[in-house]
Amino acid sequence: MSPRSISECDQNAHLQKRHRDSKIWRSIFFLSTATALVALVILILSIVNQAFGLVVVQDSVPPEKLASVPLEQVENTELIKILKKNLTKNRYKTIDRELPFTARTHTDLVDLVIAEIIKPVVVESYHLDRSIIQREKILKDVAEKYPNGRVEFHAWLNPEFITRSMSSTPELAGVRTAIFGSLWIILITIIVAFPTGVGAAIYLEEYATANRINRIIQTNIDNLAGVPSIIYGILGLAIFVRGLGFFTGGGFLGNGESGGRTILSAGLTMALLILPILIINAQEAIRAVPKSLREASYGLGATKWQTIWHHVLPSALPGILTGTILAISRAIGETAPLILVGASSFINKDPSSVFSRFTALPIQIYNWTTRPQDEFRNIAAAAILVLLVLLLSLNAFAILMRNRFTRRIT
Numbered sequence: 001m002s003p004r005s006i007s008e009c010d011q012n013a014h015l016q017k018r019h020r021d022s023k024i025w026r027s028i029f030f031l032s033t034a035t036a037l038v039a040l041v042i043l044i045l046s047i048v049n050q051a052f053g054l055v056v057v058q059d060s061v062p063p064e065k066l067a068s069v070p071l072e073q074v075e076n077t078e079l080i081k082i083l084k085k086n087l088t089k090n091r092y093k094t095i096d097r098e099l100p101f102t103a104r105t106h107t108d109l110v111d112l113v114i115a116e117i118i119k120p121v122v123v124e125s126y127h128l129d130r131s132i133i134q135r136e137k138i139l140k141d142v143a144e145k146y147p148n149g150r151v152e153f154h155a156w157l158n159p160e161f162i163t164r165s166m167s168s169t170p171e172l173a174g175v176r177t178a179i180f181g182s183l184w185i186i187l188i189t190i191i192v193a194f195p196t197g198v199g200a201a202i203y204l205e206e207y208a209t210a211n212r213i214n215r216i217i218q219t220n221i222d223n224l225a226g227v228p229s230i231i232y233g234i235l236g237l238a239i240f241v242r243g244l245g246f247f248t249g250g251g252f253l254g255n256g257e258s259g260g261r262t263i264l265s266a267g268l269t270m271a272l273l274i275l276p277i278l279i280i281n282a283q284e285a286i287r288a289v290p291k292s293l294r295e296a297s298y299g300l301g302a303t304k305w306q307t308i309w310h311h312v313l314p315s316a317l318p319g320i321l322t323g324t325i326l327a328i329s330r331a332i333g334e335t336a337p338l339i340l341v342g343a344s345s346f347i348n349k350d351p352s353s354v355f356s357r358f359t360a361l362p363i364q365i366y367n368w369t370t371r372p373q374d375e376f377r378n379i380a381a382a383a384i385l386v387l388l389v390l391l392l393s394l395n396a397f398a399i400l401m402r403n404r405f406t407r408r409i410t
Contacts, residue, residue, distance in 0.1 A: 050381035054131040055154040056142050057171075060119035061086075071110050076102075079109040086117045111164065115172050122171055122375050123149060157382035165348040166364070170375035173368075175383050180350050181263065181343075181358040182332060182390065188267025188354065189274065189331050190324075196271070197278030198313075198320060204279075205286045206308055225276035233340030236269030241341050250355030261342025264354040269337050274327035281323020285316040321402040325395050332391050335362040361387045 066082050067074050074082075080101045084092055095101070095112065104112070114120065123146060126138055131153070142151050164174025200221075208214040240248050245260025248268070289312050297307040344359045345367040351358050361383060368380035 047381045047384050049128045050378050051157045051385055052128045052131075052155050053153070053378075054126045054135070054138055054151055055122045055375075056124040056146050056149045056151055057120050058123050058146065058149045060121070061117055063118055066113065066117065071113055074110075076104075076106055076109055079106075079113055082113055083109070083116065091116070107163070111167075111172055115167060115169055119169075120171055121169075122154075125154075125374050125378060156378045157385050161379070161382055162386065165350070166346055166359075167348070168346070170368075170373065170379050173379055175361060175364060175386055177347055177350050178359050178361045178364040178383070179386070179390065182360045182362075182387075184263045184351055184354065184358065185267045185270055185338075185360060186328060186332055186394070188264060189270040190328065192268060192271035193275050193278055193327070194324060197275050198282050200275075200279045201282030201286055201320075202308060202313075205283050206304070206312070221276050221279055225280055227276075228336075229273055229334050230336040230340065232269060232273045233337030235272065236265060236337055236341045240265040240268050248355075250353075253355070261357060262355045263351055263358045265341045266338055266343065266358060266360070267354070269341050270331045270334065273334065273337060274331050277327045277330065278323055281326065282316070282320045285319025285323065286312060288319060289315045318402050321398055325398045325402075328394060328398070329391060332394070333362055333387070335366050338363055361390070 063071060066086070067078070071079070083095075083101065087095075095116075101109065124142070126134075131138065139151060142149060161174050162179070163176055164172065165177045166175075167173040204214065204218060204221075208217075241260040245265075246252060248262055248265045249260040250262070293311050293315065294307050297311050298304075302310070338360055342357070343363045344357055345363060347357060347359050349357075365380050365383045365387065368376040368383065371377070
């Protein structure tokens, strides 16, 4: 056999080996992706399974004894009379001191009557799969075990769950306050972290020289991206809550009741958390802009800043927004930093400013999952679905903005 024929055989064997390796690795990648999708589907189904199902409810006081019509149709003045008649004087004064009855909405008064007088209690709950498969058995068991109870299908995720504030009773609990808290925190986080991160990335990529100080800064930024979130919580506690508590707590405005444990401290802490991620992604996006674009701008007489502002940033903006989406996705689900900077596990007053005390959806989910009652774990599953919808909505808005800027550039 000639040397040429031997060389061709070696090349063919090598080519076959490469194709074989390619198929193996493609199968591995496909299998890993399929496994991740299956795990995600199982996770979502398990959450949905807990958020819906049959419940057994018992009322301490039947609603028909309080009014001849449904409570939703009773006027506010009558609801206040019902509360005054059925509550003890001390309890009535305590509730009125928190927020006067006359200042409450009709929905709040109805919720108060239900929570303080009727006191419906879910004595048994069943997951969705069992509610569908074993419905007849459940009805039979409830009739024997709870003769005064009523069985009804309950969606723990419902409009009332989203619009109600928190409660110690799972049937009356809601996530309105937690949603407002999460939105406030994310808003402050974006306002602080986005311009700071993009500005740092511009300096490091366009202005910084390759000296020792800039290399140390770059190394520290890369390392900070992998620091556990609880470390940022400790940092936020030391700086924003204790060190700058007079300012973050609103003390300079005469509002120092919260002592720095406010939405502003939480937002600044979360901004520190996502800042390294945002800087690194922004650097990559700026680095991906072709040098020929800069040279063409300089050739037309533009200054360095004009080139960055009018050409580099618009071209890099889609990539920067992609990094921002990833950073926000991490921030909105963090719990440890918020616990350290003073997030409340129970608060039923909506935040009114950046100096208000706060809670957030991850905090509320964590709090409910630690309760021993199954009903609290059910509303925790419903809150997880709310958090997922909120996260997907914010990401969808960011993606739309990114695509809009991409179309403008092209």
